[in-house]
Amino acid sequence: MNSQARWANAVRAFHCLAAAPGGAIGLHLRARAGDTRQAWLDAFDARCDVDPGRLHPQIDDLALFGGLDVAETLRLGRPVERDGLLTRHRLFILAMAERAEPGLAARLGQALDSGGVTLIALDEGCDADETLDAGLADRLALYLDLDGLRAADMPCLSPLELGEPVEDPLAQLTALAMSLGIGSLRAPIQALQVAAASAALDGRAVANSADLAFAAQTVLAPRATQLPAPPPEAEEDTAEQDTAPEPAPSPDDSITAPHDVVLEAAMAALPPHLLEALAKGTTPRAQGSGAGAKRKGNRRGRPLPSRHGRMDGRARIDIVATLRAAAPWQKLRGRVAGAPVALRASDIRLKRYETRSDRLVIFAVDASGSAAFARLAEAKGAVELLLADAYARRDHVALIGFRGEGANLLLPPTRSLVRTKRELGQMAGGGGTPLAAGLRESVALAHSARARGMDPALVVLTDGRPNIALSGTASRAEAAQDADAMSGLVRAANLSGLVIDTGNRATPALAVLAAKMGATCLPLPRADAHGLSHAVADAL
Amino acid sequence: MTAFPFAAIVGQDEMKTAMVLTAVDPGIGGVLVFGDRGTGKSTAVRALSDLLPPLDMVAGCPCNSASEADIPDWVEVTDRTILARATPVVDLPLGVTEDRVTGALDIEAALTRGVKAFEPGLLARANRGYLYIDEINLLEDHVVDLLLDVAQSGENVVEREGLSIRHPARFVLVGSGNPEEGELRPQLLDRFGLSVEVTSPKTIDDRIEVVRRRDAFDRDRASFSENWQGAQADLRDRIVAARAALPKTKAEDDILRDCAGLCIALGSDGLRGELTLLRAARALAAFEGEPRANRGHVRRVAPMALRHRLRRDPLDEAGSTSRVSRAVEEVLA
Numbered sequence: 032m033n034s035q036a037r038w039a040n041a042v043r044a045f046h047c048l049a050a051a052p053g054g055a056i057g058l059h060l061r062a063r064a065g066d067t068r069q070a071w072l073d074a075f076d077a078r079c080d081v082d083p084g085r086l087h088p089q090i091d092d093l094a095l096f097g098g099l100d101v102a103e104t105l106r107l108g109r110p111v112e113r114d115g116l117l118t119r120h121r122l123f124i125l126a127m128a129e130r131a132e133p134g135l136a137a138r139l140g141q142a143l144d145s146g147g148v149t150l151i152a153l154d155e156g157c158d159a160d161e162t163l164d165a166g167l168a169d170r171l172a173l174y175l176d177l178d179g180l181r182a183a184d185m186p187c188l189s190p191l192e193l194g195e196p197v198e199d200p201l202a203q204l205t206a207l208a209m210s211l212g213i214g215s216l217r218a219p220i221q222a223l224q225v226a227a228a229s230a231a232l233d234g235r236a237v238a239n240s241a242d243l244a245f246a247a248q249t250v251l252a253p254r255a256t257q258l259p260a261p262p263p264e265a266e267e268d269t270a271e272q273d274t275a276p277e278p279a280p281s282p283d284d285s286i287t288a289p290h291d292v293v294l295e296a297a298m299a300a301l302p303p304h305l306l307e308a309l310a311k312g313t314t315p316r317a318q319g320s321g322a323g324a325k326r327k328g329n330r331r332g333r334p335l336p337s338r339h340g341r342m343d344g345r346a347r348i349d350i351v352a353t354l355r356a357a358a359p360w361q362k363l364r365g366r367v368a369g370a371p372v373a374l375r376a377s378d379i380r381l382k383r384y385e386t387r388s389d390r391l392v393i394f395a396v397d398a399s400g401s402a403a404f405a406r407l408a409e410a411k412g413a414v415e416l417l418l419a420d421a422y423a424r425r426d427h428v429a430l431i432g433f434r435g436e437g438a439n440l441l442l443p444p445t446r447s448l449v450r451t452k453r454e455l456g457q458m459a460g461g462g463g464t465p466l467a468a469g470l471r472e473s474v475a476l477a478h479s480a481r482a483r484g485m486d487p488a489l490v491v492l493t494d495g496r497p498n499i500a501l502s503g504t505a506s507r508a509e510a511a512q513d514a515d516a517m518s519g520l521v522r523a524a525n526l527s528g529l530v531i532d533t534g535n536r537a538t539p540a541l542a543v544l545a546a547k548m549g550a551t552c553l554p555l556p557r558a559d560a561h562g563l564s565h566a567v568a569d570a571l
Numbered sequence: 572m573t574a575f576p577f578a579a580i581v582g583q584d585e586m587k588t589a590m591v592l593t594a595v596d597p598g599i600g601g602v603l604v605f606g607d608r609g610t611g612k613s614t615a616v617r618a619l620s621d622l623l624p625p626l627d628m629v630a631g632c633p634c635n636s637a638s639e640a641d642i643p644d645w646v647e648v649t650d651r652t653i654l655a656r657a658t659p660v661v662d663l664p665l666g667v668t669e670d671r672v673t674g675a676l677d678i679e680a681a682l683t684r685g686v687k688a689f690e691p692g693l694l695a696r697a698n699r700g701y702l703y704i705d706e707i708n709l710l711e712d713h714v715v716d717l718l719l720d721v722a723q724s725g726e727n728v729v730e731r732e733g734l735s736i737r738h739p740a741r742f743v744l745v746g747s748g749n750p751e752e753g754e755l756r757p758q759l760l761d762r763f764g765l766s767v768e769v770t771s772p773k774t775i776d777d778r779i780e781v782v783r784r785r786d787a788f789d790r791d792r793a794s795f796s797e798n799w800q801g802a803q804a805d806l807r808d809r810i811v812a813a814r815a816a817l818p819k820t821k822a823e824d825d826i827l828r829d830c831a832g833l834c835i836a837l838g839s840d841g842l843r844g845e846l847t848l849l850r851a852a853r854a855l856a857a858f859e860g861e862p863r864a865n866r867g868h869v870r871r872v873a874p875m876a877l878r879h880r881l882r883r884d885p886l887d888e889a890g891s892t893s894r895v896s897r898a899v900e901e902v903l904a
Contacts, residue, residue, distance in 0.1 A: 055789065133665055133706065133709045134664070137664050137705060137706060140705075141662060141705075166608060169609055201779065201786060202779045204782075205775065205778045205779045205782045206775055209775055214609065214771040215607065215771070216610065216611070216772075216785075219778070220782050223782070347668070347669075370685075371685025425756075
């Protein structure tokens, strides 16, 4: 799709939204803050006559749902209720939506489910992992990506090209969603609503193929997890065999012609990452958030002294400390005997607790040709045992594979053992050893895990013969230099680590590298994965 | 807000059966629903409120008490009339605080009137009904512990901030989640009575039917609900009849033997497996109007009653559903 067509979709999308604020159509807008996004938002504001409520990821329940206004209540001496944003607005804009925690996403999802409100989520994430909570994204019909578009090019709304009338659009969209591998049944329903809204924009009573194509591009294509299979002839044969003498009256016949138009439209808008992933043979599965619960520090753990603070509906009040803080002032505040204690908002003390954060074990596995030939299967066995251990300790695990020209994050941090096992089983071997790239990826992951409140540790499994440099060139000397530099980075990140030598013979260079990382180096004894697992437990 | 009619949900038979069984015999315990997004988990739970027969409740009681005698002594009831209300189905949002769940000191009363009063939480509101937790595997562990403890004992005891309060909290816990986002501890899994796995419908006709009904519902909720009124009423009558028949429904010794044999073959820990299996089989028999539970009933409820109780080998490839059906074939041959 060229940028003109993408802009046209983006413009049509906000007209659909503005036509029915509070309707069922929501929007997931992925774009960094900048003049392109601003231009889109300004145009939307100009078009939409409803005042949107602004949300931010750290919004608390009191602001969202309303409740007792403590400061006012104390001042006036009678309960003062405050309205929440959810009751005051019908349209919401969630800024920095990629930082919304599952708790907030679940609340907004519930509000959207109950109807009457619409959400525009502004997702500013930069990596593929950093994005809106999947449960909330599933409830937002439209998806737009403004990346690479220029503000100056923004067109006005133009009517769609002439489309043909469509028979049973519902069946078509459902079939298309299925062929794109979209499991959720919300998607076809939303696509249907978007098609209807788009038809209404152009003054049509019924959606035609052009409306369906628009819906397929903005609703279905971004959720695709597979490429639709071309209608295979072979399948018809088996179908005929199955369904006895009479050839089954295929319900698809009537919808094939326009179906192709819609399918093509959807194909044109398929996200590029999907094609890449397909080329590599790893289809993105339902993305779990995988984030461990962030430690708020006000619910459990070792108690800390309570502290002055505001009631935000999340923290617990330390009643005794609050009363103690208020006690010296009672005379000054003019309390007469028998009257309730005179409290001010400034007296309120909140409980605090200290907890230890969750641990994340990052496995960086060398799947290069040399390692693959020697010991990849054994290394996989060792990782599986380590995984079973990690499972028992309720650690999170992440998996990075490096081979060929670079490193890939195969599995973002998760506690799901099943997924890890599957990814590990599917990991292919072969190619060069880009050790430096693997280390760099691991350090990046460790940083992002720290930002989410986890405590990362690194386990590297390699045969220690790097031959691919960071730049991707095959040069032993350069590769060794880069690996050296990257091990310095690991040390700087202060990661507790372990290097497991999977080579047939122990490589002295690897021990030097491990020392540079500040990690322990262990040669993998042949076929003794159990011993290894103990060694890891000791080392980490 | 009208909910989507339960009877109009396409497919997902196992999930619907599990919900109906807990409606017939709430003693079976909670239901755990695992599956992908957009497969109708929330829809099914929220539909229960319309499906189930209304309950008599004291109007002013925060715990949905059935009669004045049941009202806990700390409640100051203003309105003592008895009303018929829909079975409560309470949503528990993620990130909820313990105070909101169990109830806590009524800050408003404490600050403005200087009295020590109790503000009931979600557990009180869910009494005699259902408590629904979407994405239960993302809920903080300590809240899950607390919920399971209350669900098991049927009573919520609050001892904090100088309060000492107890009130009945008998509800059916329904949890849903996506196993790819993290798993539940085995101790928690075991406390749920039944567990079902839902997937998106596989055939295109089913999917089209789902979308068609949902679309019709969104266009005109009132008339869609009215069209399904008959089917809803039939199902409701069957549940009411089954509740009445349940005490008289028998389970002979050979059925007990079957249940025990199945649990031994699967090596499930404790005796909860047998008990749940027995209760579920009996509820199913009552629902189908049979005087006694038979082997067919045990066969049909075995997967949902046992699948989550197997001792897990974290590296075992075979799904637990297939392990259960294998054991059923062997033991109940």
